[in-house]
Amino acid sequence: MASEAAASSISSFPRRLAMESNALLWFRKGLRIHDNPALDYARRESNNLFPVFVIDPRYLHPDSSAFSLGSTRAGINRIRFLLECLSDLDSSLRRLGSRLLVLRGDSDPASAICRIVKEWKIRKLCFEYDTEPYGQELDRKVKIMIVRLGFLKDFASKHGIEVFCPVSHTLFNPADVIGKNGGKPPLTYQSFIALAGKPEGPLEVTYSELPPVGNVGESELLTVPTIEELGYKEMIEEEFPPFRGGESEALRRLKEVLKDKEWIANFEKPKGDPSAFLKPATTVLSPYLKFGCLSSRYFYQRLHNVYQIVGKHTSPPVSLLGQLLWREFFYTVAFGTPNFDQMIGNKICKQVPWREDEALLVAWREGRTGYPWIDAIMIQFIHWEKGRDVFERLLLDSDWAINNGNWLWLSSSAFFNQYYRIYSPISFGKKYDPDGKYIRHFIPVLKDIPNEYVYEPWTAPLSVQRKANCIIGKDYPRPVVSHDTASKECKKKMGEVYAKDRSMKSCKKESSKSATLRKRKK
DNA sequence: TCTGCGTTGAGGTC
DNA sequence: GACCTCAACGCAGA
Numbered sequence: 447m448a449s450e451a452a453a454s455s456i457s458s459f460p461r462r463l464a465m466e467s468n469a470l471l472w473f474r475k476g477l478r479i480h481d482n483p484a485l486d487y488a489r490r491e492s493n494n495l496f497p498v499f500v501i502d503p504r505y506l507h508p509d510s511s512a513f514s515l516g517s518t519r520a521g522i523n524r525i526r527f528l529l530e531c532l533s534d535l536d537s538s539l540r541r542l543g544s545r546l547l548v549l550r551g552d553s554d555p556a557s558a559i560c561r562i563v564k565e566w567k568i569r570k571l572c573f574e575y576d577t578e579p580y581g582q583e584l585d586r587k588v589k590i591m592i593v594r595l596g597f598l599k600d601f602a603s604k605h606g607i608e609v610f611c612p613v614s615h616t617l618f619n620p621a622d623v624i625g626k627n628g629g630k631p632p633l634t635y636q637s638f639i640a641l642a643g644k645p646e647g648p649l650e651v652t653y654s655e656l657p658p659v660g661n662v663g664e665s666e667l668l669t670v671p672t673i674e675e676l677g678y679k680e681m682i683e684e685e686f687p688p689f690r691g692g693e694s695e696a697l698r699r700l701k702e703v704l705k706d707k708e709w710i711a712n713f714e715k716p717k718g719d720p721s722a723f724l725k726p727a728t729t730v731l732s733p734y735l736k737f738g739c740l741s742s743r744y745f746y747q748r749l750h751n752v753y754q755i756v757g758k759h760t761s762p763p764v765s766l767l768g769q770l771l772w773r774e775f776f777y778t779v780a781f782g783t784p785n786f787d788q789m790i791g792n793k794i795c796k797q798v799p800w801r802e803d804e805a806l807l808v809a810w811r812e813g814r815t816g817y818p819w820i821d822a823i824m825i826q827f828i829h830w831e832k833g834r835d836v837f838e839r840l841l842l843d844s845d846w847a848i849n850n851g852n853w854l855w856l857s858s859s860a861f862f863n864q865y866y867r868i869y870s871p872i873s874f875g876k877k878y879d880p881d882g883k884y885i886r887h888f889i890p891v892l893k894d895i896p897n898e899y900v901y902e903p904w905t906a907p908l909s910v911q912r913k914a915n916c917i918i919g920k921d922y923p924r925p926v927v928s929h930d931t932a933s934k935e936c937k938k939k940m941g942e943v944y945a946k947d948r949s950m951k952s953c954k955k956e957s958s959k960s961a962t963l964r965k966r967k968k
Numbered sequence: 969t970c971t972g973c974g975t976t977g978a979g980g981t982c
Numbered sequence: 983g984a985c986c987t988c989a990a991c992g993c994a995g996a
Contacts, residue, residue, distance in 0.1 A: 716976035
């Protein structure tokens with residue numbers, strides 16, 4: 447396990463570096479002090495520690511061509527959340543006698559890192575291993591540049607530059623689980639659980655101080671920028687979600703969650719109320735896990751402790767701990783599946799001739815499908831990659847492996863095969879919230895529609911619509927599709943896709959069989 | 969090859 | 983709330 451590798455590297459840390467040692471800690475995810483193996487290794491026997499975050503324009507700079515306020519890759523809420531994470535990290539580092547150095551990476555974060563490695567005479571470069579393609583590409587660039595840098599000859603020819611990148615974003619190293627499964631990622635949750643075993647515990651160290659930041663020379667350093675400084679001027683405070691970013695908030699929130707042991711012991715995800723919004727039916731720790739403000743190993747350990755205290759508790763996949771393992775499952779499959787975020791070239795994904803319908807997509811994205819319950823959850827027969835893109839941008843806890851995994855699941859493209867089980871935009875919501883409180887909160891124009899019509903307002907008589915000051919087709923849209931017709935059509939077409947998939951697979955099997963026979967005859 | 973099973977369907981009965 | 987039926991999928995393990 448790579449986290450084991452991290453631990454052993456720490457104990458065998460070479461003493462030769464004690465003489466002159468500058469360490470660079472490059473933060474990407476893992477925006478925390480607790481259970482941070484890269485930080486712990488970087489600070490050991492280092493005279494100077496340079497904690498760095500590079501501003502990546504794709505994630506932070508405003509992009510006016512995007513469909514919502516934000517950068518090319520992230521919506522404004524997640525950008526703000528990230529800045530809060532950085533501010534909190536900076537405060538924590540300052541309490542330990544350090545600070546966060548924020549760098550502009552106008553072209554590419556990897557180039558910025560390599561430039562300062564050279565400028566600041568860095569001997570140890572530490573950063574958390576990232577399993578996502580974007581992170582992997584950055585890692586690759588940095589490693590290649592470090593090797594190529596001519597300065598190695600005169601500066602560090604004797605010792606080289608040590609690069610340390612532990613796996614600490616997840617409970618397990620995806621590569622290890624895949625290795626245990628003969629080189630292929632396990633495709634069911636249960637087989638994943640059987641392979642994964644027990645995770646390692648978090649690092650137990652706490653710090654009273656960290657090595658000081660060394661001389662940063664001519665580098666243009668910023669403090670953590672405000673959202674206005676990044677160029678987002680149109681923000682209105684009321685538009686912000688109620689969740690604040692950062693490790694301190696993550697740990698505070700975790701502490702709150704852990705207080706209610708009964709709730710943890712009885713947690714069953716499918717029974718949670720998806721319409722609960724003032725007091726959510728989940729922990730809302732996912733955005734903190736996404737950015738690594740909360741260590742998944744620490745969370746796992748604390749949950750495990752609660753289970754030991756209370757005795758009887760729910761189990762995976764539905765339990766709270768089971769939710770953490772779903773994250774691991776998707777990280778593992780995503781890591782081991784080329785083109786995981788696409789249909790084409792993705793071996794585990796059903797090849798479906800999705801309809802291209804920009805108008806339907808936009809109606810869904812903008813919440814004007816005419817189906818009040820979600821006005822968001824379902825799009826009829828439109829490519830899952832389009833829905834994924836919308837979520838990737840807008841979700842606070844948007845997480846590459848999990849978002850793609852869930853869209854593959856819900857579109858019956860992979861993991862889940864019972865495509866004939868279709869959610870109803872009317873009855874599913876009613877189960878949890880028969881009076882439509884959720885709808886009335888988020889779609890105020892429907893607030894006076896009587897309960898019996900609130901999930902399907904187009905069925906309300908005109909007199910009722912008038913009385914409620916909501917005329918369907920004028921104040922609130924008519925349904926963009928007939929759910930009855932569209933779901934039947936979807937089911938029929940998915941059936942055809944599955945049949946085609948089966949016949950292709952059996953053809954392949956047959957041809958490989960006859961090939962083996964031919965070989966044997968020879 | 970067969971069988972059991974699969975975090976979150978809908979609609980029905982009791 | 984628990985259970986059944988509807989129609990019927992693929993994976994994993996025996």
